Amino acid sequence: MAEPQRKKWSENYPRWFDWVIGEAEVYDYGRYPVKGMGVWMPYGFQLRKKIIGLMREILDRLGHEEVLFPLLIPEDLLRRESEHVKGFEAEVYWVTHGGRRPLDVKLALRPTSETSITYMETFWIKSYKQLPKKYYQVVSIFRYETKATRPMIRLREVTTFKEAHTVHSNFEDAERQVLEAVEAYKEFFDRLAIPYVISRRPEWDKFAGALYTIAFDTVMPDGRKLQIGTVHNLGQNFTKAFDFRIQLADESLDHPWQTSYGISDRVVATVISLHGDDRGLVLPPNVAPIQVVIVPIPAKDEEDMKLVKELVEQVRRALETAGIRVKVDEREEMRPGAKFYYWELRGVPVRIEIGAKEAREGVLTIHRRDTLEKRTIPAENVVVEVRRLFDEIYQNLYERAWKYLRERIKRTADLEEAKEWVENRRGVVEVPWCGREECALKLEEELGAEAMGTPWPFEKAEGEVCPVCGRKAITWMRYSKSY
Amino acid sequence: MAEPQRKKWSENYPRWFDWVIGEAEVYDYGRYPVKGMGVWMPYGFQLRKKIIGLMREILDRLGHEEVLFPLLIPEDLLRRESEHVKGFEAEVYWVTHGGRRPLDVKLALRPTSETSITYMETFWIKSYKQLPKKYYQVVSIFRYETKATRPMIRLREVTTFKEAHTVHSNFEDAERQVLEAVEAYKEFFDRLAIPYVISRRPEWDKFAGALYTIAFDTVMPDGRKLQIGTVHNLGQNFTKAFDFRIQLADESLDHPWQTSYGISDRVVATVISLHGDDRGLVLPPNVAPIQVVIVPIPAKDEEDMKLVKELVEQVRRALETAGIRVKVDEREEMRPGAKFYYWELRGVPVRIEIGAKEAREGVLTIHRRDTLEKRTIPAENVVVEVRRLFDEIYQNLYERAWKYLRERIKRTADLEEAKEWVENRRGVVEVPWCGREECALKLEEELGAEAMGTPWPFEKAEGEVCPVCGRKAITWMRYSKSY
CATH class of the missing domain: 3.30.110.30 (C-terminal domain of ProRS)
Incomplete structure (x- = not known):
């Protein structure tokens, strides 16, 4: 398998990253006039949506229920669990005024939602019979970071925080849930071809309020480690702080056990960083907003051009019918070479070129983004060949990313x-x-x-x-x- | 067509509404310790998701691109358009502190996003060739309401604000966009069977910063009007305030024209309010999280029970294969009557009952939620009959809701x-x-x-x-x- 061209990528990764998210119109960062906050642009939004969709698919299958809690947490609620607030209070944004009036109670922009969710669970969950209960939400969280901010990696508004919160009758079931969550995240990262190291965080670096924290880390192109997911066994810390009790099987009342686990915008940053190369993004086919781009090559002869158009349409329909996300780039003002560059930058996994030669012979020139290899296939095999190529691209990304991590x-x-x-x-x-x-x-x-x-x-x-x-x-x- | 039972619904609508959103586990309101903010519970979240999905489908088809902008808007950005800030400043929430430090610049929780989006458009859009441009986002907005808050209707955190923002080279194209937006909203409300009156808001009640505002209103069960959607022609007000210029076809530079249009959580409130009855929700099939519930009726005879289970499984598979959202309620601790009540409260459009009689005869008892009518159909026709029933239910909801509005x-x-x-x-x-x-x-x-x-x-x-x-x-x- 050909190695990707990665000179800019490896020699100055942070700069490459800033370049690629801007040029490929993923995320506009550094121009919005609040530090540590950026804008998801249309193409990036679709990539983010596909990645969140994958997470939702896994969590829903495992019986998680999606909810949506308020952004604002009153100060006294946030302060209820003492270790928790100690861990977060230095970096909480506070709302102090509504209109021109000072508020009676300061409101925190959620840094995470253990406190508000536990509070509402006290109303919703009364008996062990309702357990285990697994909630999740995908929301913005806010942290007034004092460290240098980085787009998608260290933000003050984390726009894609998937936080899951679960409740259990006993310690053992919470432990089982930790294992389930770890397996869920493994599947998630595996399907994104993102390699990881799983660690139990040291006691002094666990989540504020947890018994312990299991973390997924990966290594970025500059050799720095990035935390990409965490799973916490919260024990009874929050349920005790909120005096949240349920009826157990033996009819006694006790505080239930909880876990929580989260992933963030960093997953998108990792997909971009680990698979990309000097030409731009290289997206795994399952989360690519556009999986196949068809570029018609203009022919001088009118009859040829008609054949090209017919074949383009035929291929487009075949791929669409098969459920493949396909786009035909028909822009007239742009030359094929510029289109190749444009879609390579955006990481579209497969490009199909159709010119007079292809149209006359009933073949397609098919190009894969990861290795930049080209070959010719019979047009009637397009669906099978494209699907096979998706598998090969995924395998290649998976293997080279894991090889990279293992060597580090x-x-x-x-x-x-x-x-x-x-x-x-x-x-x-x-x-x-x-x-x-x-x-x-x-x-x-x-x-x-x-x-x-x-x-x-x-x-x-x-x-x-x-x-x-x-x-x-x-x-x-x-x-x-x-x- | 039978009329719905609507005694509680009509005699004390506000109380009925509070009851139904709580009992049907749609939205938990009044217990979260910040006034005007509630929690979308799992079932309500799915309903909301289906409704947003319908909106996305329409906007995407019309060429809108989804984006995501930061929540926080610096004070000077919000103040740039003077009419706009006058309209909103009394009800803006302000973030003044990060951690223990006061911020240099106060940050507003977005009350709407014209200012931040126009600001970024100045970087993104340079030429008439890029126009028209249509963006949208689905986000929380915040307004420090001084009027009495109401769940989903008058909130301080509006969690489902779909705001679209468009840019045009000239006034005429912005006018065309207003028409497109009105048509898009008509389609949206029509597909939800929500009737509406379209008005041009008086000059003194238009959106702060707009040339004019077109509004969609409906009438709630208590005869009060509710605004459910607005479309604004913003003229050049914001583009001038931000000195946002583009190159026109004649190579001159000028401020482009804008429109914006929004809908909110109120759409969900309206679907609930206009179609519901004394037994609870009555959901249009296209947005019902569960479209068909199958309730097996326990049989004493073991052989009969086996037949029941087989038929249940066969019907479930047939509906699922046809892409219908179906649930089998197999809870053993609950009697069929209680299950009927449970799913009627949640507004599931169609219920299928399968007992020994049905299983032996190969028929199904099929019940529609809107009219509470029951009849028997051959089991092998289930997909066709259910689809026909969906159409009939939609038609009935549509007609009775429009009749209600016309009479008001x-x-x-x-x-x-x-x-x-x-x-x-x-x-x-x-x-x-x-x-x-x-x-x-x-x-x-x-x-x-x-x-x-x-x-x-x-x-x-x-x-x-x-x-x-x-x-x-x-x-x-x-x-x-x-x-």
Whole structure:
């Protein structure tokens, strides 16, 4: 399989990313006059919609119910769970005025919705018989980030926050739900051909208010780690804080157990970043807003042109009937070469060129975006060939993205090697760990990297010692430069 | 056609509405601890989604492109068009703090998006060749209402605001767009079987910043008028305020023309209110989250029960294959009668009952929600019969809703009659009007009703005189008690 052309992509990834989201009309960033907030443009909106659609399909199939909660959370509600508010209060936007009047109670723009959802669950859920209950919503969340903002990656308005919230009668069922959520996210990322590392976040970096947090991370083209999904076992922390009790099977009353899990705009950023190349986007066929573009090649001869038009129409109809998202680029003012460039930039997986030669011979020139390879196929086979090509493109994206990630994970007990690895932004390094926070924090400093957490599921570090304190290592701690 | 049972519905409509949205699990209102904000529950969310889907289908077909703009609008952007800000500033929510820090610039929660969209259009649109351009988004908007809030009808967070924004090279094309928008909304409301009156809002009640506003109103079960859609010709007001210029065909630079048009959560409220009855929701089949519910009737005989299960499964499969949204209610702890009640409350258009008798004879008992009529059909005809029933239900809802509205519009030059009409909350009254604001305002006071505007398209009031000043009447002015 041909390797993609990735000079600009690899040498200056952040700049490439800014270029591609602007040029391909995905997301307008940096011109809207509020820092950390951008605009989803029509093409980007459709890509985002397809990706959210995939998430909805998976969650709905697993019995989640979609809801929509208010954006504004009154201050006292947000403060109910003390660890939670500590984690968020530095970055909450506050509404203080309605019209010219100061409000009696300050209202937070939701940074996440555990508090408002738990509050309403106290009215809705009374008995273990209603459980498990799984809600989700897709909403904007707001965080007054003090770190440098990045389009789709570190925003002050995260416009695509899918947050799921579940309720369970006991700890074991919440644990089962964590596993279900992890499997759901694996399927989601797999179908987007996005590779991931799953870690249990260290105690000091878990979600504010959770018992523990499982995180999905990936490595971006510049070797930095990006968190792309999290799953939290919330225990009874919120149900106790809201005194949310239900009747159990033995007729006693108790606080139920909860989990929550989320993904964000970052998924779209990752699809763009991991699969793209110097020519622009390379989209997996299942989420490409346009899956096939047909470019008619003008013929001088009138009779030829008629044949071209007929074949174009025939191919378009065949693909549409098969449920494939197809577009014919008939713009007259633009030359074929410019159209090729235009659709390659936008990552359309398959291009079909039809000129006089093709029309006369009843064949098509078919071009795949990922490898830029071209070949000729009989026109009557177009649906089968395009479907086969979609599979091949997906397989190729999946394999090359996973290969990229695997090459960026290094397991070593040698601190020099570990340091060199993260310093050169080569990705994630795994170092033996004794389990003590102080050792991990010390190593964070020494490596100039962030402790991402330990492998999930748990892995023993047999025969290894903690390079900081020399004690027996229990497991591995992952470190990386991170977004 | 049987008339619906509507005692509770007609005698105390507001209470009926609160009851039905709660009992049918559409929208939880009044318990969320911020006034004027409620929660879309799973069933209501699906209904809302289907209704938005219908709107999207129509707008997409007409060449609108969906986008997503930030929620927060900086104060100076909102203030750029002076009439616009005057119209909204009393009811804008302001974000003043990020974390513990006061913000440099106050940020408004969008009350509508003309300002932010026009601002970005200045970057995106440079030439008449790109026009017309039609954008839309479906977002939450916020208005600090001082009037009494009502669920879905007068909210402080309007969660389902579909706002379209278009750009044109000249006045005529903007006028053409107004017509297109009106036709689009007609189709939308027609497909929801919602009747409407179209008025040109009086000068003093047009959208803040518009040249003029065309409004769709309907009459609710209590005789009050509800605005359900508006279309604005914005002229060059915003493009001038933002100094947004484009190149025209003659190479000169000029400010383009704009329109905008919106619908909101109120559409869902209207579908619920106009079609419902004392038993609950009555949903038009095209937007019902569940179109057919199958209730198996338990049989004592084991052999019979096996036959019932087989027929249930066969019917479910046939309907699903035909693309019909079907649910089998297999709950064991609930009796058939309770299930009937449960699904009637939720407005499922068609119920199919299958017991031992039906299973043995290969027939189905089929029940329609709108008229509560039951009949028996051969099981093998189920798809055809259900589809026919959908058509009949839609026709019935459409006709009875339009009949209701037509009976609530009175044209009269007699002020006593007009007064009696609105006082008894019988709907809309049309009175001859000379065209002078002072006469309309005086009549508003006298009638205790609001001037809704004049008929659109324009209608002459031949030979009539203004009942206030005695001058020759130009057209009719509509008055009503309104939400």
